Amino acid sequence: MSSLAVILAVRGPHEAAIATALDRHPGILVSRRCADLTEALAVAHAGHGSVVVLSDHPQLDRAVVAEFGAAGAAVVGAPGSPEAQERLRALGLGELIPLGADPVRIAATVLAGAERGAPLVPEEPQPVQVGGAGAVIAVWGPTGAPGRTTVATNLAAELAAAGTHTLCVDVDTYGGAVAQAFGLLDEAPGVAALARAALSGGLSPQHVRRHALEVAPRLRVLTGIARAERWPELPAAALDPMWEVLRSEAEAIVVDCGFGLESDEALAYDTRAPQRNGATLSALAAADVVVAVGGSEPLSVQRLVHGLATLETVRPGASPRVVVNRVRSAVVGPSPETALADALARFAEVHEIWPVPFDPKACDAATLEGRMLRERAPRSSARRAIAGFAGAVRLGLEARASQGAAELQVTD
Helix, strand or coil, X not given: CCCEEEEEECCCCHHHHHHHHHHHCCCEEEEEECCCXXXXXXXXXXXXXXXXXXXXXXXXXXXHHHHHHHCCCEEEECCCCHHHHHHHHHCCCCEECCXXXXXXXXXXXXXXXXXXXXXXXXXXXXXXXXXXXXXEEEEXXXXXXXXXXXXXXXXXXXXXXXXXXXXXXXXXXXXXXXXXXXXXXXXXXXXXXXXXXXXXXXXXXXXXXXXXXXXXXXXXEXXXXXXXXXXXXXXXXXXXXXXXXXXXXCCEEEEECCCCCCCCXXXXXXXXXXXXXXXXXXXXXXXXXXXXXXXXXXXXHHHHHHHHHHHHHHCCCCCCEEEEEEECHHHHCCCHHHHHHHHHHHHHCCCCEEEEECCHHHHHHHHHHXXXXXXXXCCCXXXXXXXXXXXXXXXXXXXXXXXXXXXXXXXX
């Protein structure tokens, strides 16, 4: 019978007691006693243990725990104090060795952790069960600046104006511009502050209320990272638990995503490197509604077609609502809406599009003043198109809420 290989990375005087207790168990082998998390991660990635026992290291956060999960190692906590016990539990560790546990209890806890399996490689989030929980609306589009931020911010503004309590969140790690669109200072902590709290296991609705800036009735904004080089501050391991907290704070969470969908762009030579697209992939995985934004120019349409195919592999069955921005006959030809609808139906099997007319005068005026189209140019053609799209999205959210309420009554 093979023994369960266990890696220890425990600080403090109780490390020796834990090692001794595990060594005495006939079905457990302590494969390595590590001095710190870096060594423990290296040993886990080398395949020398299927369980790692960790104490409350200062560098331990959800991202590190997720790395152990990716290495195939279940994680068991070994707190040295009541405070450490609460922190480890907040990080999502399901099995904790009780303070002052005897050798039998120590071994039993480690074996239970092994049965639980490698945790915390983020699982595919399930669609929200409406009944007080908000819906995540991820606004994505391919490279080429098709107008993702314009659609996301104005969609959020229209939903709020229609009576929906809305949060607009910027997770674009390449060129987030939600703060500028709303005329806000981009130095505000915003989503980066929530990510730090989530990594430490302490994220709560109070963090959202502290950092979400109110820009209009029923509309708050979580600004993104101020500089593109700060993208490592938004790892997927931090954002994955953030969505459920945001759902409790708004009826609609409109997320401005980046364009990248690749999950391995930083992993060609280092499987533990962070992923710049992790924030976008996390938002798309959590989304109840996916909005795909493309431009009307021939190259933009081609990028949208290819991007939709990639999106299907990242989020199968997403059935995105497709918005085609800056529609004009000068680049499409006569009857541009019909031509675009035909092209996307033929090449991407998209059978409904929402065209937004090219309206540079209104959009430039709104951008200059840091205001939304409904404030600066309420009668503009672009604003009317986005308002119509927001109405359709809101009807979809209401239908989802009604269906969820009906299912809840049947269950009761």
